[in-house]
Amino acid sequence: MSLAEHVRTLGRGPGRSRSLTQDEARDAMQRMLAGDAAPQAEGALLMLLRMKGETADEIAGFAAAAQAAGPAFPPVDLDWPSYGAGRTRGAPWFLLSAQLVARAGHRVLLHGWNGSDPKVRQGLRAAGIGIASDPDAVARLLERDNIAYLPLEDAHPALFRLLALRDVLGLRSCANTVCRMLNPAGAAASVQGVFHPSYRDLQADAAARLGWQALSVIKGGGGEFERHPAKDIAVFGLRNGTRWEQSLAARCDVPRRLSDTETDLAQALSGAELPGFETEIVIGTAALALDTLGHPAPAALAAELWSHRPRHLAA
Structure with a gap:
């Protein structure tokens, strides 16, 4: 699934658009962090989320992808x-x-x-x-x-x-x-x-x-x-x-x-x-x-x- 598909999910319009699932949000963040998504699609997705308001599933998916994409750190309390x-x-x-x-x-x-x-x-x-x-x-x-x-x-x-x-x-x-x-x-x-x-x-x-x-x-x-x-x-x-x-x-x-x-x-x-x-x-x-x-x-x-x-x- 491309980032553009996630943009369509969010931006289809009244009665057709919806929030991302946690798995979809994780996929979207993985694509943005990889650096190979079109910058226009990144901006569109981020601003559609701002207008709609993020859900807990979306934030959880984004955060999980961001943590997984970073280096491993020693354990902390x-x-x-x-x-x-x-x-x-x-x-x-x-x-x-x-x-x-x-x-x-x-x-x-x-x-x-x-x-x-x-x-x-x-x-x-x-x-x-x-x-x-x-x-x-x-x-x-x-x-x-x-x-x-x-x-x-x-x-x-x-x-x-x-x-x-x-x-x-x-x-x-x-x-x-x-x-x-x-x-x-x-x-x-x-x-x-x-x-x-x-x-x-x-x-x-x-x-x-x-x-x-x-x-x-x-x-x-x-x-x-x-x-x-x-x-x-x-x-x-x-x-x-x-x-x-x-x-x-x-x-x-x-x-x-x-x-x-x-x-x-x-x-x-x-x-x-x-x-x-x-x-x-x-x-x-x-x-x-x-x-x-x-x-x-x-x-x-x-x-x-x-x-x-x-x-x-x-x-």
């Missing part, structure tokens, strides 16, 4: 995608949360691309998180630190090309969601942030189709997995492979936006005490990640790890 554009985010405090999860003994793989926003890549060094460009480098960092960051452009150039079509098409495509669902190391647990709340259900349903065991999806700062401590939040996802939802109460009563934080990561690790709002971002985000991994008292553990954190992590 927690998958942590980072694909927010950062327009409504301040400093990437979630990087410190990921470090706490790694210090709890879990192997964490962050991966991502944030467009023109440099804050995440710049924050990695301050947070003491190494960048790896291939599976061997990932393995070395995981062995040393229990955590690594994998740039999408190095990890999966073919998927990065599809993501970068946003600059050509002028609109977001399902490639953004596929990147969040990539899970390159096949971790049983994942934490994901979204900017638009409707994607929480979509990604949870797609993860269930892919056989994942644990997932937490929130509307987070700038589209990242980063909890706003002064707001009640709704968490969608999986526990033990079945759909799960939970509402969490605010951790503090401070009327601020995440982009209004008063300090940065380097200052937070310089030895000075972090202001309460920023502290609650880090602990609250880490607690939800630890909960995803099955810890019975995640909030207490996150607070303990933060209070005993090493200072001067920045190299």
